[in-house]
Amino acid sequence: MIGKKIKKYRGKFNLTGTTLAKLAGINQPYLSEIENEKKVPTFDTFMRIITALASNGIIVDENASAILTKEVFNNFSNKITDYKIKKIKGDITQKELMLRWDGGKDWYCSKIEPNISFPELLVNTFYNGHIKRPKGSEFILNFMYSFSEIQTPLALWWYDYILKDFIYGNKIEKGSPNYNQEKELLLSVLSLENNNGVFTPFEADNSINLSKELLEGKTVTIDLRSTTDKNIRLLLDGQLLSNDELTAIKYTLNGIRYNRQNNELSGYFGRKRQGLIDEGYFDNKD
CATH class of the missing domain: 1.10.260.40 (lambda repressor-like DNA-binding domains)
Structure with a gap:
C-alpha cells in the first residue's frame, strides 16, 4: 500500500x-x-x-x-x-x-x-x-x-x-x-x-541525537517528565514511539513515583516524619 x-x-x-x-x-x-x-x-x-x-x-x-x-x-x-x-x-x-x-x-x-x-x-x-x-x-x-x-x-x-x-x-x-x-x-x-x-x-x-552527544563525552541530564512535552519525540530502534507506547511509559513513571513514596515512608526519616504527623506536629501535606 x-x-x-x-x-x-x-x-x-x-x-x-x-x-x-x-x-x-x-x-x-x-x-x-x-x-x-x-x-x-x-x-x-x-x-x-x-x-x-x-x-x-x-x-x-x-x-x-x-x-x-x-x-x-x-x-x-x-x-x-x-x-x-x-x-x-x-x-x-x-x-x-x-x-x-x-x-x-x-x-x-x-x-x-x-x-x-x-x-x-x-x-x-x-x-x-x-x-x-x-x-x-x-x-x-x-x-x-x-x-x-x-x-x-x-x-x-x-x-x-x-x-x-x-x-x-x-x-x-x-x-x-x-x-x-x-x-x-x-x-x-x-x-x-x-x-x-x-x-x-x-x-x-x-533535532538532537542524545546518543551521539553522550558518545562525544557530554553528560546529558533528562527530566523524564519532559517525555509528555509536544516538542519531544521519542524513538526506539529508529522508530517513533506510538501513543500507546507513550502511555505505557507514563504508567511506568507513575509506578516509579509510587515505589519511591513507599520507600521514603519505610525509611528512618520516613518513619520519623510519619510519627510527627501522627502526634499532630504536621499534617500530611508538609
Missing part, C-alpha cells in the same frame, strides 16, 4: 523515479523496490520521500482557495512586475509599464494573444492556471511555483494531505507480506500529528 501511494503521488506531480530518489537522498533502484512493494522504507527514508513529494506539490481545486488569496496575488503581481521591469523593459517605470499592459500593447502579450493585456493574463493564470492553462501562461506559472508565498504554504498543505491519506485513507491489507512493517511505520507517522490534527514537517536538522 505504501509503495503504491508513493508512486501515485510521484506520477501526480510529474516526477521521475530518478528525480524523486535524488530529492529524497536515496538511490533509484531502492525507490523502485519501495514503489513495487518489495521493501518498506525506514521511518527517516519515508519522511524524506514525503517531504520531497510535498515540496513539488501542485495547485489543485482543493487547495487553490487557501493558497491563492487576494493578498498573495497583490504581492505576486508586484514581484513579477518588478521582475519584468528589470529583466525586460529596462528603465521603464511600473506605472508606464502597466499603462502599456492595460492597453494590450505589451510586446509579451501581443505576440501570444493580441486581444489580452498582461494584467488580464496574470489574473487568469493566477486563479485559473491550475484548471486550464491560458496560452502564454508558462512563464507566469513557473514564477508562481518559485514564489515563496505560494511555494511554502503549498508544500505544507501537501505534506499534511499526503500523510493523512496514508494514515486515514485505504487500510493496509492484513494478508499482505509487509503488513506488520507498514503498520509499525504508519503508527510512527501517526505520532507526528499535533493536537490540532495537523501534520507539520519534522526537521531532522533541528
